[in-house]
Amino acid sequence: MAKEKTVFYCKECGTESLRWIGKCPGCGAWNSMVEHKEVKKTKANRGFINTAETARPLKIDAIPSQDQxxxxxxxxxxxxxxxxxxxxxxxxxxxxxxxxxxxxxxxxxxxxxxxxxxxxxxxxxxxxxxxxxxxxxxxxxxxxxxxxxxxxxxxxxxxxxxxxxxxxxxxxxxxxxxxxxxxxxxxxxxxxxxxxxxxxxxxxxxxxxxxxxxxxxxxxxxxxxxxxxxxxxxxxxxxxxxxxxxxxxxxxxxxxxxxxxxxxxxxxxxxxxxxxNPSEIFLEERQEEKSGISVVATVEGTRPVLIEIQSLLAPTFFGNPRRTSSGIEHNRTALILAVLETRAGLALQNQDVYLKVVAGMKIADPAADLGIACSVASAFYNKPLPAATVVIGELGLTGEVRRVSRIEERINEARKLGFEQIFVPKGNWTHIKDKQYVKSVETIGDLLKALKLQGKQ
Known part of the structure; x- marks a missing residue:
């Protein structure tokens, strides 16, 4: 006869426990553990697939190849x-x-x-x-x-x-x-x-x-x-x-x-x-003459995509400035803002910062770091970025611009949509075939200087 076992599962993440606990050790949710009675399966019904092909192990060379x-x-x-x-x-x-x-x-x-x-x-x-x-x-x-x-x-x-x-x-x-x-x-x-x-x-x-x-x-x-x-x-x-x-x-x-x-x-x-072509949709309402707007070239899976990032800065009236972001992970936002304050001299400690990725996109590609930083700097100095500009690169804690993967595909996508000024990390410079519209930068300070985003606020 099958035996019953009482276990507790977290209804939020599925973490299993033999006893009830108030806080789930897996996801940290409170009062999410739910009691369930499980029937122990017999040997006859264990496993998912019981076919002739899986009745015995085979050498990897003996397994026939099959097209999907x-x-x-x-x-x-x-x-x-x-x-x-x-x-x-x-x-x-x-x-x-x-x-x-x-x-x-x-x-x-x-x-x-x-x-x-x-x-x-x-x-x-x-x-x-x-x-x-x-x-x-x-x-x-x-x-x-x-x-x-x-x-x-x-x-x-x-x-x-x-x-x-x-x-x-x-x-x-x-x-x-x-x-x-x-x-x-x-x-x-x-x-x-x-x-x-x-x-x-x-x-x-x-x-x-x-x-x-x-x-x-x-x-x-x-x-x-x-x-x-x-x-x-x-x-x-x-x-x-x-x-x-x-x-x-x-x-x-x-x-x-x-x-x-x-x-x-x-x-x-x-x-x-x-x-x-998602890039055209993400950029169709872009206003080049506005400050706080930058364009980055990310790679989603196997496809390069150009995405617009928007920033808005407002004076804070409280002790702790707000850091609100949509489509960008919060800790990543805090890291980039800290680099801008320490390495680029932007006084953001008395500014509320709001970041948004258009069209509901979520960006996890490290190559978008420079785009986020340039968007914030543009809003801080209230100066728009030069027209038809794309920035690509990962931002290090010391302010250096680090190389990224698949740089040629990103550049080709930007050129396809008519961008004529593309900033890339210095580490990627030697691997670029056509350098006509490409410029390399080594630090975030060099990039802000090249974009003329320095000066009085």
Whole structure:
């Protein structure tokens, strides 16, 4: 007879504990530990995949090579995002704020795949079939190869999969489905983990490309145990606010392609429309004659992208000046401001600093450090940067400008959009073939001097 074990899980991050504790040791959340009873599995049902090919270990040279079969979605931006198309038998998790476009995107992907003759099964645990039909009519989605199934039970879903034999499966969402043999409510840590395990087994054994929709917590991470993100092959996150017209889909994890890739979509009445050249969208409303604006060349996955950074400085009336940033990590902002104060002589201790990355983008590329610093310096001296200027480089604590990777791709993207003055680290200078529009700098002081951003405030 199966044995029951009582454990406690953090509903925010999934950290496991044998006893209840007030503060989660994993994420630091208070009163987030929830009691769950787990049934110990027998040897017969352990593991996910039991096939003839995995019955015994093989030498690596004896394993036959196989080409990855991919499903084309007819959306070039999405195909590039996931590495060239959806891999057959893969398990993908997509998360984002409510109303940002997860179900809309998946319904559009379902139609594009169905048009190629593939059978698609769309399983919804949140909406009725009639609600999905209304959304499909608004998006203009109509294809006989798309099957809609409103069900929460994993056992019933698996039975439907066996009878219909789809090639593309959508589960909307993983927090609403449940395994009947597990004595927990849908959305609990145990149910999410067990449901994902069943779906992963089906995807791998039957070679079904599967998408799971995941709800997010108030911090923006996917709700449920962290093991959920480790189990799946690909994790996609929607960035930005649902009220913005642009939606940014980012690859956080991808076993079949590059991570940190982005695809940009515009939300319209007919659904999500892909943006072929994101750099043009991010810069279309740029005002060159305004202070506090700079343009940086970042690399998102395999794609160079030009992004505008805006800064605003205001006198502080309190003892501690405010440091507010959107799209830039707070500690990174504090570090760059400290370097500007200490190494470049900017008196920021009595200034509130507000930083923003346009279009809801989030920048993690170190090469954007110089752009952030130049934006703040431009706002501090109230002087705009020279027209058609791009800055690229990482900023060190001593004020030095450090070299960055893939400098040629960044320069080519800037030249493609008509920028005629590109500042790069001195360490990258020897690796640049065409130096006609490129200038090198060694320190942040040298850069501010070249941009004529020094003088009285």
């Amino acid at each position: 079969q991919r499903l084309a979605t007819n959306m070039s931006e999405f195909d590039q995002l996931v590495g060239g198309g959806i891999v057959v038998g893969s398990l993908t998790l997509i998360g984002g704020e409510p109303g940002i476009g997860k179900s809309t995107l998946l319904l559009q992907l379902a139609e594009n795949i169905a048009k190629t003759g593939k059978k698609v099964l769309y399983v919804s645990g949140e909406e009725s079939m009639y609600q999905i039909k209304l959304r499909a009519e608004r998006l203009g989605v109509a294809d006989d190869n798309i099957l809609i199934y409103a069900e929460n039970s994993i056992e019933q879903i698996l039975a439907c999969i066996e009878s219909e034999n789809p090639e593309f499966l959508i589960i909307d969402s993983i927090q609403t489905v449940y395994v009947e043999s597990v004595d927990n409510t849908p959305g609990s840590v145990t149910q999410i983990r067990e449901s994902a395990a069943y779906l992963m087994k089906i995807a791998k054994q039957l070679h079904i490309a599967t998408f799971l929709v995941g709800h997010v917590t108030k911090e923006g991470s996917i709700a449920g145990p962290k093991i959920l993100e480790h189990m799946v092959d690909t994790v996609l996150y929607f960035e930005g606010e649902q009220n913005d017209m642009y939606r940014i889909l980012r690859t956080v994890k991808n076993r079949f392609g590059a991570a940190n890739e982005i695809a940009v979509f515009e939300m319209k009445e007919e659904g999500l429309v892909q943006i072929i």
